[in-house]
Amino acid sequence: MIAFVLRRVFQSIIVLLIVGLIAFLMFRYVGDPIESLLGQERTFEDIANLRERLGLNDPFIVQYFNFLLGAVQGQFGISYRAGVPVSQLIAERLPATLELAFVSGLFALIGGVALGVYTALRRKGVIATTIMTASLIGVSLPTFLIGIALIWVFAVELQWLPSNGRGEVVAIGGWTTGFLTSSGRASLILPAITLGLFQMTLIMRLVRSEMLEVLRTDYIKFARARGLSARAVNFGHALKNTLIPVITITGLQLGSIVAFAIITETVFQWPGVGLMFINAINFVDIPVMATYLMLIAVFFVLVNLIVDLLYFAVDPRLRVERPSSK
Amino acid sequence: MSDQTDNDILLSVRDLVVEFPTRHALLRAIDGVSFDVRRGEVLGLVGESGAGKSITGAAIIGLLEPPGRIAGGTVTLDGQRIDGLPLDEMRKVRGKKIAMIFQDPLTSLNPLYSIGRQLVETIQTHMDMSESEARARAVSLLEDVGIPAASERLDAFPHEFSGGMRQRVVIALALAAEPELIIADEPTTALDVSVQAQVIALLKRLCADRGTSVILVTHDMGVIAETANRVAVMYSGRIAEIGPVADVVHEPHHPYTVGLMGAIPDLDTEGDRLAQIQGAMPRLDRLPEGCAFNPRCPRRFEPCATKRPELMPVGASLASCFLHDPAYADLLPREAAE
Numbered sequence: 001m002i003a004f005v006l007r008r009v010f011q012s013i014i015v016l017l018i019v020g021l022i023a024f025l026m027f028r029y030v031g032d033p034i035e036s037l038l039g040q041e042r043t044f045e046d047i048a049n050l051r052e053r054l055g056l057n058d059p060f061i062v063q064y065f066n067f068l069l070g071a072v073q074g075q076f077g078i079s080y081r082a083g084v085p086v087s088q089l090i091a092e093r094l095p096a097t098l099e100l101a102f103v104s105g106l107f108a109l110i111g112g113v114a115l116g117v118y119t120a121l122r123r124k125g126v127i128a129t130t131i132m133t134a135s136l137i138g139v140s141l142p143t144f145l146i147g148i149a150l151i152w153v154f155a156v157e158l159q160w161l162p163s164n165g166r167g168e169v170v171a172i173g174g175w176t177t178g179f180l181t182s183s184g185r186a187s188l189i190l191p192a193i194t195l196g197l198f199q200m201t202l203i204m205r206l207v208r209s210e211m212l213e214v215l216r217t218d219y220i221k222f223a224r225a226r227g228l229s230a231r232a233v234n235f236g237h238a239l240k241n242t243l244i245p246v247i248t249i250t251g252l253q254l255g256s257i258v259a260f261a262i263i264t265e266t267v268f269q270w271p272g273v274g275l276m277f278i279n280a281i282n283f284v285d286i287p288v289m290a291t292y293l294m295l296i297a298v299f300f301v302l303v304n305l306i307v308d309l310l311y312f313a314v315d316p317r318l319r320v321e322r323p324s325s326k
Numbered sequence: 327m328s329d330q331t332d333n334d335i336l337l338s339v340r341d342l343v344v345e346f347p348t349r350h351a352l353l354r355a356i357d358g359v360s361f362d363v364r365r366g367e368v369l370g371l372v373g374e375s376g377a378g379k380s381i382t383g384a385a386i387i388g389l390l391e392p393p394g395r396i397a398g399g400t401v402t403l404d405g406q407r408i409d410g411l412p413l414d415e416m417r418k419v420r421g422k423k424i425a426m427i428f429q430d431p432l433t434s435l436n437p438l439y440s441i442g443r444q445l446v447e448t449i450q451t452h453m454d455m456s457e458s459e460a461r462a463r464a465v466s467l468l469e470d471v472g473i474p475a476a477s478e479r480l481d482a483f484p485h486e487f488s489g490g491m492r493q494r495v496v497i498a499l500a501l502a503a504e505p506e507l508i509i510a511d512e513p514t515t516a517l518d519v520s521v522q523a524q525v526i527a528l529l530k531r532l533c534a535d536r537g538t539s540v541i542l543v544t545h546d547m548g549v550i551a552e553t554a555n556r557v558a559v560m561y562s563g564r565i566a567e568i569g570p571v572a573d574v575v576h577e578p579h580h581p582y583t584v585g586l587m588g589a590i591p592d593l594d595t596e597g598d599r600l601a602q603i604q605g606a607m608p609r610l611d612r613l614p615e616g617c618a619f620n621p622r623c624p625r626r627f628e629p630c631a632t633k634r635p636e637l638m639p640v641g642a643s644l645a646s647c648f649l650h651d652p653a654y655a656d657l658l659p660r661e662a663a664e
Contacts (some may be wrong), residue, residue: 062619219436222496237439241437316440
């Protein structure tokens with residue numbers, strides 16, 4: 001088990017290094033940060049000085065290396081535009097993104113599993129068929145359109161919920177949270193639904209097809225033949241056997257919830273790291289972009305590590321042979 | 327109930343019809359099957375694949391795969407009708423009164439739960455027992471079915487057992503709530519030949535000890551001959567012949583049973599070809615007129631192609647064949663009439 005975790009951590013480090021390398025390679029082509037940093041009234045001398053100061057004259061491998069060297073020490077450089085350390089920028093904005101991702105992930109998981117089980121058990125029912133059809137819309141509509149539609153209905157027409165921002169936030173240590181104020185919670189609802197809807201329909205369809213598969217197996221028939229209650233059969237025996245693929249997909253989706261928060265954050269002007277990344281692209285703020293990409297990569301890698309560990313928790317067949325078995 | 331049914335009879339199936347509506351046709355998988363199971367008796371149910379043996383078992387316990395459904399007839403257990411019971415009522419019958427054992431022990435146990443958990447869950451569903459009482463009962467059940475070091479293996483998972491051991495666990499699960507009837511659907515087909523005999527002997531002994539009746543579904547006549555008290559031979563969703571096992575094996579009356587018994591290889595007689603019945607069982611959507619066996623029957627005569635024979639007494643057995651119907655005795659071909 002420990003060997004497995006160590007091996008995975010080692011693999012993760014390699015993945016992160018490669019992500020960073022690719023990121024830096026790309027940034028050479030997104031434009032010249034000097035253009036946006038210096039105004040119209042600039043001299044060639046200013047440009048040369050600034051280039052030297054930012055280290056832009058170094059070969060990109062050296063730049064990459066310097067970035068890594070700093071990153072290991074927790075230094076991600078200074079934002080070209082804001083002039084403050086990137087780590088500070090991220091720390092200010094990460095809570096917003098993580099809270100949004102958490103709520104929409106929870107929404108996707110609970111909603112997806114519940115609807116998936118329901119549509120599998122009432123396969124031919126009217127409600128189940130309606131849900132399945134509606135889920136096609138959820139899968140095929142682009143996120144920003146769902147966001148705009150929700151804003152139009154609930155913020156503009158009904159005026160029930162705010163359309164942008166986080167509402168009031170409370171600072172606890174270095175973390176700002178919107179969970180503790182009513183305006184903060186109200187502000188979370190629309191972006192969380194927007195961000196989680198696609199994942200929810202995906203999880204729902206996955207759970208449904210896995211459930212249908214499992215409900216046909218002999219051990220489910222045998223469980224029924226023993227007179228176990230429908231609840232025990234469907235949830236105790238069937239649902240647990242659908243968990244492995246569901247955990248895999250949910251893990252991947254959780255990663256993309258954070259990554260794709262960019263679009264939702266733009267639509268709702270959510271002050272998270274996604275919005276920060278979009279702004280950074282406009283200004284070719286390389287340290288911010290690089291840090292953001294590394295952060296997303298770390299998140300993906302971490303989630304997948306947790307997924308692998310969950311396999312062990314769910315499926316006894318993967319655990320190391322116990323001494324009691326011959 | 328206090329009607330004329332013999333107190334000795336546990337299960338009574340009358341004129342059972344099972345239908346599968348398909349897009350093209352309504353298929354009758356079981357067409358008017360009747361038989362009784364006495365208390366403590368082992369009834370063998372034999373026939374080719376597709377004859378309707380397993381479906382008969384599934385219909386009795388109410389676990390027909392949709393869209394299959396019971397379209398007629400009655401199933402009576404202990405004087406109580408159990409076909410068409412509401413799901414909640416049926417659940418109290420399943421496991422508690424009728425248990426079922428399936429073909430493949432490798433897939434009959436939930437891989438994610440320890441066998442102890444599955445046993446305790448089943449016991450607590452039907453018996454008013456605390457966790458520790460249920461665990462104690464689980465251990466004694468595992469001991470009964472011959473799992474060595476039962477109390478240590480209680481928390482082991484199904485994948486930690488061999489196929490034969492898993493079928494023993496399955497039997498323990500079936501016996502968990504002391505059912506009156508066990509429907510064993512080809513319980514040994516998936517096992518090694520050497521293990522088959524052990525499992526059958528175990529099942530027979532445990533049921534004899536407890537007075538549990540068994541419906542043993544199989545296509546292995548050897549197993550039937552060793553285990554069953556009576557045997558029902560099924561063909562195309564009907565019973566061809568039913569009677570005491572010795573009579574059916576040694577003195578079969580229905581030409582199909584005769585063919586089936588003739589197909590059992592005999593090591594004592596020389597021969598380079600195995601005997602077989604010509605042709606194949608008809609598909610459900612192409613059943614012939616009259617007796618379903620008539621196109622393959624070597625002793626077919628006048629009524630066979632037009633009328634369907636019902637079960638009629640012949641010696642100690644019942645056979646559905648016009649050869650034994652006194653009404654057609656004068657139409658019998660001379661060689662058949664002897």
